Amino acid sequence: MSKEAKPNDLRTKSADELKSLLLDLRKTQFNLRFQRATGQNEGVGQVRQVRRDIARVKTIMAQKKSISSAAAQ
Numbered sequence: 001m002s003k004e005a006k007p008n009d010l011r012t013k014s015a016d017e018l019k020s021l022l023l024d025l026r027k028t029q030f031n032l033r034f035q036r037a038t039g040q041n042e043g044v045g046q047v048r049q050v051r052r053d054i055a056r057v058k059t060i061m062a063q064k065k066s067i068s069s070a071a072a073q
Contacts, residue, residue: 005053010060018064022057025050 010018029050035041 004049005056007056007060010057011064015061015064018057018061022054022061025054025057029054 005021010021013021029047032041032043032047032050036047041047
């Protein structure tokens with residue numbers, strides 16, 4: 001992801017879309033770690049941004065899960 005994931009945009013996505021986005025972000029994170037280990041990393045701030053985007057997606061997923069479990073009770 002080249003730009004920051006906005007929380008409002010993430011809230012409009014379905015659970016499946018969030019899961020696929022999380023998978024893509026983790027692949028990106030792996031590739032950036034691999035680049036850093038081999039000395040090819042160009043974007044210094046990308047690692048930090050991807051890590052924060054992963055946290056945003058996981059937070060939104062947890063919020064949606066707690067809302068759906070509260071509605072079921």
